[in-house]
Amino acid sequence: MASASRPHSAAEIIDTSGGQTSPQDQRLRPPYSGGEEGQSSSDAPLRPKRAQVKNACVNCQRACKKCDSGRPCQRCIKYNLVDSCVDSKRKPRKKGIKRGPYKKRKKNNPEDEAALHNQPPETSLGESSIGMPLAGSSGANVTTPQAPAAAVAAAAVSRRSSVRATRTEQKKRQQRRLQQQKGNEERAPKPPVVLGPGAIPILHTDPVHDDEVSDESSSDVPLVIQQRSAAQAMAHGHTQYGMPPETPTSGLTMAFRSLDTGHRVSEPLSQHHGAISPPAARLSHPHHQPAAPYPQSTIGSIRLPPIESFDHAQALGSPPSTSSLAILTDVALGHTSSSLPPPLSVPAVRTHPAPQVMHPPLPQPPAQYPQHPHVSAEDTNQQSQLYPPSDDHHSRHTTSTAESDVSTNYASSFDSRQSPDINSRAYIRRLSHRLHHTHIEQESADS
DNA sequence: TCGATCGGACCCTCAAGATT
DNA sequence: ATCTTGAGGGTCCGATCGAA
Ligand SMILES: [Zn+2]
Ligand SMILES: [Zn+2]
Numbered sequence: 001m002a003s004a005s006r007p008h009s010a011a012e013i014i015d016t017s018g019g020q021t022s023p024q025d026q027r028l029r030p031p032y033s034g035g036e037e038g039q040s041s042s043d044a045p046l047r048p049k050r051a052q053v054k055n056a057c058v059n060c061q062r063a064c065k066k067c068d069s070g071r072p073c074q075r076c077i078k079y080n081l082v083d084s085c086v087d088s089k090r091k092p093r094k095k096g097i098k099r100g101p102y103k104k105r106k107k108n109n110p111e112d113e114a115a116l117h118n119q120p121p122e123t124s125l126g127e128s129s130i131g132m133p134l135a136g137s138s139g140a141n142v143t144t145p146q147a148p149a150a151a152v153a154a155a156a157v158s159r160r161s162s163v164r165a166t167r168t169e170q171k172k173r174q175q176r177r178l179q180q181q182k183g184n185e186e187r188a189p190k191p192p193v194v195l196g197p198g199a200i201p202i203l204h205t206d207p208v209h210d211d212e213v214s215d216e217s218s219s220d221v222p223l224v225i226q227q228r229s230a231a232q233a234m235a236h237g238h239t240q241y242g243m244p245p246e247t248p249t250s251g252l253t254m255a256f257r258s259l260d261t262g263h264r265v266s267e268p269l270s271q272h273h274g275a276i277s278p279p280a281a282r283l284s285h286p287h288h289q290p291a292a293p294y295p296q297s298t299i300g301s302i303r304l305p306p307i308e309s310f311d312h313a314q315a316l317g318s319p320p321s322t323s324s325l326a327i328l329t330d331v332a333l334g335h336t337s338s339s340l341p342p343p344l345s346v347p348a349v350r351t352h353p354a355p356q357v358m359h360p361p362l363p364q365p366p367a368q369y370p371q372h373p374h375v376s377a378e379d380t381n382q383q384s385q386l387y388p389p390s391d392d393h394h395s396r397h398t399t400s401t402a403e404s405d406v407s408t409n410y411a412s413s414f415d416s417r418q419s420p421d422i423n424s425r426a427y428i429r430r431l432s433h434r435l436h437h438t439h440i441e442q443e444s445a446d447s
Numbered sequence: 448t449c450g451a452t453c454g455g456a457c458c459c460t461c462a463a464g465a466t467t
Numbered sequence: 468a469t470c471t472t473g474a475g476g477g478t479c480c481g482a483t484c485g486a487a
Contacts, residue, residue, distance in 0.1 A: 050478085050479075050480080051478095052477080052478045052479065053478075053479095054477090054478095055477090055478095056477085056478060056479080060478085060479085061477085061478075061479095063479095064478075064479055064480085065478095065479065065480095066478080066479055066480085067478080067479085088477090090476080090477075091475090091476070091477090093474095093475060093476070094475075094476095097474080097475085099472085099473075099474070102471075102472050102473075103472075103473095105470085105471065105472085
């Protein structure tokens with residue numbers, strides 16, 4: 001838990017960049033969460049804000065490595081990837097997502113603000129959105145070490161005014177963009193989806209063609225519904241192809257945010273690798289022959305495709321498993337159609353036999369293993385430094401040894417015996433992140 | 448020792464909601 | 468209309484591991 005703490009609030013208060021982060025612009029900030037629990041940040045050394053480019057190139061993005069604004073970037077030059085060094089595509093932010101009421105705004109009183117910054121924030125602020133405690137927000141002074149509260153308050157105010165200028169510019173830009181978009185869009189914008197309390201306002205987005213407005217024909221149909229119908233269709237023998245696509249990251253993020261409302265994903269999935277055989281087609285694939293029985297995860301009494309399956313599905317050229325998201329969504333919503341057990345009553349390790357399979361079949365792989373976009377015959381050597389062609393990107397988690405690896409990695413970080421709730425969030429967050437990577441790969445494979 | 452991998456901390460942007 | 472909040476979606480650090 002301590003490992004999950006983040007100096008988020010402190011960073012936000014000190015943040016004066018208001019947008020661009022240039023080296024000169026870097027202010028000294030409290031260190032990363034490195035400090036011990038409970039240790040006041042007031043003595044902590046300052047650190048520069050981490051700079052990041054606006055848009056990493058596709059190669060750096062996929063390698064999760066630092067990029068720069070040059071094209072080709074330094075890293076691509078180093079690895080002789082000059083040809084493929086192009087900006088990665090960015091998804092447009094979704095619209096129409098209801099957010100619920102904000103916390104009450106404070107009066108523009110410096111004293112109030114100072115008090116606000118000195119005080120432990122309201123409970124909702126004391127935790128991150130995933131329920132993790134935020135470093136520096138639990139009573140410790142979250143301001144800069146030497147700065148008196150008033151000074152910090154003033155800094156915050158001045159920061160806001162300085163930010164304001166850039167914000168108005170941003171707005172103009174944004175409006176221009178909107179106008180442009182409107183020109184492209186044929187239809188009128190749909191009304192926002194409003195779901196009941198505790199519901200998950202997940203909107204459908206095409207992970208592959210997300211940027212193409214024309215593809216959002218069903219964009220405001222709650223993803224929950226789409227996923228479930230997709231899962232149903234798949235359960236009836238349809239393949240996933242042609243199914244409504246899904247939102248990998250945001251959907252899951254939203255899902256785990258709603259976990260408070262009901263049932264939980266309360267087990268580290270890695271503890272539940274059942275001995276379930278992979279689909280025959282998958283086994284036949286030369287690059288994806290699990291050395292051990294294909295691991296299958298469970299949530300309570302339902303089975304989930306393993307985390308690895310996202311990789312497999314991706315590597316095999318299919319979108320991430322809709323069914324898994326659908327099931328997760330069910331869990332988050334507390335739907336019991338999947339024979340969910342009551343919350344918190346889930347055993348750490350399942351001992352009873354698997355129930356009727358609720359999880360629909362995984363998508364069939366294409367006949368041909370899709371060549372990695374960056375691996376060409378002539379420069380395999382170079383490329384393999386980034387993406388070994390003989391295995392998938394996340395191969396560390398796909399073999400039998402990887403299975404124990406998974407156990408170690410995942411079980412250690414969210415042991416259900418300690419804090420099931422947080423653990424479940426952590427798991428979904430991992431899924432979300434994994435899907436983010438999957439998404440990145442999918443996009444570049446398509447382009 | 449080095450490069451690849453990937454979890455998650457950190458960051459920025461901007462739509463939703465609140466306030467004027 | 469303007470301001471503020473905070474979530475979406477991004478970057479990339481650093482721990483870890485396997486290979487050379
Ligand atoms: Zn780059
Ligand atoms: Zn590059």
